[in-house]
Amino acid sequence: MDALTFNTKHLLYTLFESGVRYFVISPGSRSTPIALLLAEYAENNQAINLFVDVDERSAGFFALGIAKTVLEPVVLLGTSGTAIAEYMPAIAEASVSSVPLVVLSTDRPQELQHNGAPQTISQNNLFGHQTKEAIEINLQDQHSDVTNYIDFMIQRLVHLSMMVPRGPIQINLPLRKPLMPILKDSHKITVKPLTFEEQVPQYQPILIHAKRLLILAGPNVLNSYDEVLNQFAAENHVPVITDVLSRSRGGNTVYGIDMLLEMNRIPVELNPDLVIRFGKTPVSARVLQWLKNRHIETWHIDEDAGTDHTRHISRAINMAPKSFLNSSQLTLSDEQKSFNQKWQVLPKSQSVDNEMSVVPAIDNAVADNTHIFVANSMPIRDMDNFFSGLHTKNVFANRGANGIDGVISSALGMAASRQQRSLLLTGDLTLFHDMNGLMMAKNYLLPLDIVVINNNGGGIFSFLPQAEVSEYFEQLFGTPLNIDVSKIAHLYDLHYTKLNVPEELSDILKIPVTGTRLIEYQSNRRQNKIDHNNALRLLK
């Protein structure tokens, strides 16, 4: 076996041994040996899931969606040049939202660098600060130390991508022609395993003394604490404000905090004297500001604790929320029970007609434990305000950098990694931005219902100060696309249904289909602004 084939097999087998099961390939010439050997392996191994996505930008977000769902590193394989640069947006999101990705960026060999060779950019460490580590491996270097280095480093890097804070890594692979590997070779590859042992820590009990304790469950990457949290809250009468991405919403938790705060519906007597905050930055911008303005003592408990752009938290405890809940020792006051009751009887925010009421329709219509992906801008805000978690706690979003890019692919990645139908709630602008992502829906018949609120442009801007500058508003911010969603469905051979009133959603979701379905709800940005004001008035 030549060095290329031998070392590439080591690279791939070490990835498999390290637990990588999902690979997203974007076609190209330079990546030929890796793609072929991977396809050969996948053919004989059901555990390997191989997807081919011709648009690398979409591929990046597709891998991100898988990784967010299965909570393991997903490999991206791309060819040299701008193809690798196309991964940048997904890598940036993975970096700030702590999602493990492994980029295998194939490259031209060293002698073709910086010298006018075609399809060659400076791609070693291309992603800079956005990756946790970036290394380069010459697979064609025939030396036992190199093979040994591959075995060792790949295991270490895959592990690194999963260490807190999780994140993306890049492995740059310069390759010289000829690029054809030897296929159908039966030579057995053995990889010396490096075990990463999980030591079970013995925590000192964390003492909590409070008169009025409140928990703020923020966006949660790992769905590992909602049962413990529910039990903890019930036993100790602790009100829990659940972010829609906390994967803990439902039951007696408090939601819609953003609108309650906007309408000053939290009187001083509801001020906690201690807040325990879990997870990432909440969707509601007002809730952290409220803690700061009211000088409420706040602790942040997270495996990666200490991030708070309001700079208000006073104690950061690096710990999984579950371990924290299990090991804490509470001393609460008599007040706690009545304090909790006051929180529980706060009015629930209610959507009014039109766009907003799509959220309660989803709340009612989805099957139990459906995974829901939510686009940024308006949909995530509406979900945070109005979604009760009646049937499912599994709500996801790209809530690191909050981009409107790549959302379709991320949701499709989620759908691809599960057996059941998932749902995406998005606006038309976000749908358009990653429309190319729908190619995967078409090619792999992925089980996703995409509810598109079509308000013809950027709805969020109507809520910002520039809405007052009518002259340039539509040109610079509203940006109506006048795109016909049914034509998008037609182009990608997807099912299409018009949602005339939100309540019809239950019936629509009951109609069994194979593959992806676009469900369009026509809205209007102007009316939506009025409706939101009316919804706020209901809380007065």
Add this chain to the structure above:
Amino acid sequence: MDALTFNTKHLLYTLFESGVRYFVISPGSRSTPIALLLAEYAENNQAINLFVDVDERSAGFFALGIAKTVLEPVVLLGTSGTAIAEYMPAIAEASVSSVPLVVLSTDRPQELQHNGAPQTISQNNLFGHQTKEAIEINLQDQHSDVTNYIDFMIQRLVHLSMMVPRGPIQINLPLRKPLMPILKDSHKITVKPLTFEEQVPQYQPILIHAKRLLILAGPNVLNSYDEVLNQFAAENHVPVITDVLSRSRGGNTVYGIDMLLEMNRIPVELNPDLVIRFGKTPVSARVLQWLKNRHIETWHIDEDAGTDHTRHISRAINMAPKSFLNSSQLTLSDEQKSFNQKWQVLPKSQSVDNEMSVVPAIDNAVADNTHIFVANSMPIRDMDNFFSGLHTKNVFANRGANGIDGVISSALGMAASRQQRSLLLTGDLTLFHDMNGLMMAKNYLLPLDIVVINNNGGGIFSFLPQAEVSEYFEQLFGTPLNIDVSKIAHLYDLHYTKLNVPEELSDILKIPVTGTRLIEYQSNRRQNKIDHNNALRLLK
């Protein structure tokens, strides 16, 4: 006037004073003050061209297309987060193809960095080596030195983007809320001009002694030497091999060198003893290899001379080809005339039926001086082999990193910056990859004819060794998209015509339309491979 408005006006006015006329905005909240003040200025100034593109990836390539055509720096304005990361592919291409771009990346203020704030990634110097310079300016810092710094630095950076080798720069702009600028303020902004003087160099005559001199005109960024070259070649009987991107093809130049070399149709007696090579790496990979294999002395003359990934050139002269031609002193042998004649009577490569023959159809059909943009992979190779330059020398491509991404937007950017209709030749895979770019065609009714050779997938791979591995070929390389081009036209409200036989193109192009027209030619990857072999046989 507040610091934000005052300094933003300085930023913008200095850009105008430095000669920037084209701005491509992608909407967002963080960029609000700059977008609004720019829109206000553009309203009263016809010289400013402002485009709004909601997909930042497309916006990057749209700006690139403009900059390639007008040969001046084009500004990209984007909002914080992954939106800026979306520019990466276009910036990478601009870097290796020496195109001036100025990215204004708006950002969150310093106190929101690295601390969990939404829509915040590490974006200062995001593009790393791909930019020539990356600076950060705090526009809200009210200090006369800051304003003065803005006036000075913007002039210097715009100039830097135009210095050889041209390239992109990033100006990161952290902005703190409130973001609304003061509009309709009549306060006059004055900017102290910094003049960058062009010294006219007096070159020593460059002495050329050769028995058999040949010129190889490679891809040319500046269309500034074809007349001088023609005259030089005619007077001195110098054969000129013109790359399709040399902007010098036509008349007595030699083209189709790649097929001639593939068929060994260049006998030893046609070996030059000196080759003068202009510009960037030629489309034909064989021609540089031929010079190296035959040990032919080669000089590289370019403003940015010295790039040669075959590492064969022996003399790199940093000089514009035009200056070189004007200042050289030739001593040629008696052989030169007959040497030239032998080159001129070489057979011209001829396309055979189907896909390939779209190129001669374009050759014949386009109006004089039409600008033609060509996609990478098969179209650029076919154009290099078969395009004679009958009516136009103006052929462009993204031939730095040779990506299949962003081509639609680049061609639309070219069309947007000109008054006449332009033409794009592309395959279906490249069309799909940047389909979103068509939103600009729809919104701005851009005058472009897009000839799509639809061979349902990646045609180039049929010419590579992996074509032999039939098992994984379609899945990994052929990647048929089964996309209906007429549906794409329908979705974006574009004109659509089917090209049944290539010869119909003349008639189609004569039908006047407003906006963009998709012209689809159905092809077949398998047949195309056979056809190429037949075309080669014609040269035997």
